[in-house]
Amino acid sequence: GNSVTQMEGPVTLSEEAFLTINCTYTATGYPSLFWYVQYPGEGLQLLLKATKADDKGSNKGFEATYRKETTSFHLEKGSVQVSDSAVYFCALFTGNQFYFGTGTSLTVIP
Amino acid sequence: NAGVTQTPKFQVLKTGQSMTLQCAQDMNHEYMSWYRQDPGMGLRLIHYSVGAGITDQGEVPNGYNVSRSTTEDFPLRLLSAAPSQTSVYFCASSYLNNSPLHFGNGTRLTVT
Numbered sequence: 093g094n095s096v097t098q099m100e101g102p103v104t105l106s107e108e109a110f111l112t113i114n115c116t117y118t119a120t121g122y123p124s125l126f127w128y129v130q131y132p133g134e135g136l137q138l139l140l141k142a143t144k145a146d147d148k149g150s151n152k153g154f155e156a157t158y159r160k161e162t163t164s165f166h167l168e169k170g171s172v173q174v175s176d177s178a179v180y181f182c183a184l185f186t187g188n189q190f191y192f193g194t195g196t197s198l199t200v201i202p
Numbered sequence: 203n204a205g206v207t208q209t210p211k212f213q214v215l216k217t218g219q220s221m222t223l224q225c226a227q228d229m230n231h232e233y234m235s236w237y238r239q240d241p242g243m244g245l246r247l248i249h250y251s252v253g254a255g256i257t258d259q260g261e262v263p264n265g266y267n268v269s270r271s272t273t274e275d276f277p278l279r280l281l282s283a284a285p286s287q288t289s290v291y292f293c294a295s296s297y298l299n300n301s302p303l304h305f306g307n308g309t310r311l312t313v314t
Contacts (some may be wrong), residue, residue, distance in 0.1 A: 096244075124300040135206075135292055135305030136245075143300050181244065185300060188252055189260060190235070194244040 094119045098182050098193030105172055105200050113167040113196045115156075115182035123186040125149075125158050125165040130179045130195070139180070172200045204228050208293050208306035215283040215313045223278040223309050225293030233296045234276040235260070235303070236268065238289040245292065251276055252298060283313045
């Protein structure tokens with residue numbers, strides 16, 4: 093079946109630290125991959141996406157590369173800020189359905 | 203541009219009561235969907251629709267009904283509320299073909 097596995101949280105980092113949130117997937121066909129971010133009390137917002145193997149999605153300093161050989165889509169940022177504190181969800185789209193990971197809570201401390 | 207609008211924002215029901223969660227989008231998106239978000243379980247798909255008159259079940263459809271009479275609206279009906287349906291519900295829409303989802307701000311439902 094189709095599924096997404098995300099690294100467990102919560103994650104706490106100091107400002108300007110390097111961030112990696114791991115995401116691996118299992119899917120039939122050729123899925124598109126997404127990272128969404130959720131701030132408290134709000135719905136999810138698209139952070140970045142990649143639609144085929146070796147594509148790199150990027151936005152606001154965040155990056156993720158679609159790795160078909162390792163079925164991964166890890167999220168990275170070189171220098172996190174306090175304003176990056178949120179919950180991050182990895183997701184895939186295939187067969188007219190989105191499948192989400194369980195989310196990783198990130199807290200950045202000054 | 204309102205995007206995806208969900209109402210109500212909060213609701214408390216007693217076991218056995220029924221209600222409808224409203225969802226409307228003004229982006230002419232073909233695809234609409236409902237999710238529930240529970241701690242430690244991420245978002246799980248309840249029902250989705252790829253166009254007016256077409257609906258299908260997701261991962262956790264039991265206890266919920268949907269209809270899609272117009273492109274804009276996709277209401278979610280709880281037929282007989284149960285405490286296990288206590289959750290935060292999100293409606294989301296997109297164009298078809300790999301487009302990202304646009305989410306509403308959610309409805310927090312408590313069933314006592």
